[in-house]
Amino acid sequence: MDSIVVTGNGPLQGEIPVAGAKNACLALMPATLLSDAPLTLTNAPRLSDIRTMTALLESLGAEVAALQGGQVLALSSHALDSQRADYDIVRKMRASILVLGPLLARYGHAEVSLPGGCAIGARPVDLHLRALEAMGAEMDLRDGYVHARAPGGLRGAIFEFPLVSVGATENVLMAATLARGTTVLKNAAREPEIVDLAQCLRRMGAQIEGEGTSTITIDGVDTLGGATHPVVADRIELGTFMLAPAIAGGSVECLGGRMDLVQSFADKLAETGVEVVQTERGLRVTRTGDRVRAANVVTEPFPGFPTDLQAQFMALMCTADGTAVLEERIFENRFMHAPELTRMGARIEVHGGTAKVTGVARLRGAPVMATDLRASVSLILAGLAAEGETVLSRVYHLDRGYERIEEKLRGCGARIERVKG
Numbered sequence: 001m002d003s004i005v006v007t008g009n010g011p012l013q014g015e016i017p018v019a020g021a022k023n024a025c026l027a028l029m030p031a032t033l034l035s036d037a038p039l040t041l042t043n044a045p046r047l048s049d050i051r052t053m054t055a056l057l058e059s060l061g062a063e064v065a066a067l068q069g070g071q072v073l074a075l076s077s078h079a080l081d082s083q084r085a086d087y088d089i090v091r092k093m094r095a096s097i098l099v100l101g102p103l104l105a106r107y108g109h110a111e112v113s114l115p116g117g118c119a120i121g122a123r124p125v126d127l128h129l130r131a132l133e134a135m136g137a138e139m140d141l142r143d144g145y146v147h148a149r150a151p152g153g154l155r156g157a158i159f160e161f162p163l164v165s166v167g168a169t170e171n172v173l174m175a176a177t178l179a180r181g182t183t184v185l186k187n188a189a190r191e192p193e194i195v196d197l198a199q200c201l202r203r204m205g206a207q208i209e210g211e212g213t214s215t216i217t218i219d220g221v222d223t224l225g226g227a228t229h230p231v232v233a234d235r236i237e238l239g240t241f242m243l244a245p246a247i248a249g250g251s252v253e254c255l256g257g258r259m260d261l262v263q264s265f266a267d268k269l270a271e272t273g274v275e276v277v278q279t280e281r282g283l284r285v286t287r288t289g290d291r292v293r294a295a296n297v298v299t300e301p302f303p304g305f306p307t308d309l310q311a312q313f314m315a316l317m318c319t320a321d322g323t324a325v326l327e328e329r330i331f332e333n334r335f336m337h338a339p340e341l342t343r344m345g346a347r348i349e350v351h352g353g354t355a356k357v358t359g360v361a362r363l364r365g366a367p368v369m370a371t372d373l374r375a376s377v378s379l380i381l382a383g384l385a386a387e388g389e390t391v392l393s394r395v396y397h398l399d400r401g402y403e404r405i406e407e408k409l410r411g412c413g414a415r416i417e418r419v420k421g
């Protein structure tokens, strides 16, 4: 298995291009299931999760062509011949549940394997099912599968999510585009990925209002058409690369970065003493001082501080001046990076959903590994500021969400290499 070797090497200088958002693309791809006409996604990221979604859609009979090296995805569902998402694929990626809403809306039935728990928490899908039930679907959970039926077709409904869920909002948003009548989703997720999905669905002919706020209203239409849609920039990849100069020092321009995608995170960086400026081409991040200041973080749904940047921010806090308290409120088990960072010399105490990080002057390289994507990348970031070599194994987690990360960081002067194993 491959590993990545990072050697702390002082300040970074240069630019890093930000790719299209993995989590937006994973929701946009299933939108093809809503229509006979072609859907073309541009600015798609080249990641293993995207290949997993491709395999899932192909298993349903959809056609997915990766063009221009994978940056353009040409999707078509004109010859769909299955409405069953098998365990074999769903177990690899929880976002597979996003085919449920579209299949049910278009065909009146679907069978989707229930995704299990995962490293960061139990992650149930009850809200996806309850919202679709409110729209007239009948759900039967048997043999590890959701057997969903809507014999008379889905109908519009008013549904208030008891807690904010990105995936459930996406699933129901897609389903509602083809339901009879009007659907009102209250306490909906406001993430940029939801806005991107709504914009794409509107290009396909859907009637949607209110995306980006907590109330989304969808007027169902009879059919949807084709569209070409550019995937929004990946705010989590952006935030991750913004942390590289914050941790290692120096100045990096993240090309394609937009402040509105990462405002709360950028505000937090500013609190630590790191400068973030919007330029014509993206966001420039500069750390001039020797050490950043400690800052506390509470993860929240958008527009709050994203859980998907908590691990990376913890890596920054490991060498900050002072003590930071990081509270994880979205997932119950998202501190797996803490013991690995500790192996690099960090001082971290975890109590339930709270981590107390007391900065040290210097981290030391070590062999490390992680069991999820963001934890993995936090160890690479920590390696940029560590003395000596950090060797990250289980790199396949990283490849789920970061495209050419070694190349991008090397472009700014980092010493980082992939070792084939």
Ligand code: EPZ
Binding pocket: 023, 024, 026, 094, 095, 121, 122, 123, 124, 125, 126, 127, 128, 129, 163, 164, 165, 166, 167, 168, 307, 308, 330, 331, 332, 373, 374, 401
């Ligand atoms: C999305 O997951 C992202 N994944 C995650 O990114 C991200 O961490 C998360 O949103 C929160 O921002 C994709 O978009 C593919 P949720 P999702 O439903 O939709 C609970 C990454 O690193 N919940 O908003 O699965 C749930 O357990 C990943 O790229 C229920 O209780 O997240 C969690 O505690 C990891 N019942 C909270 O809600 C449900 O039916 C928020 O989850 C659904 C969710």
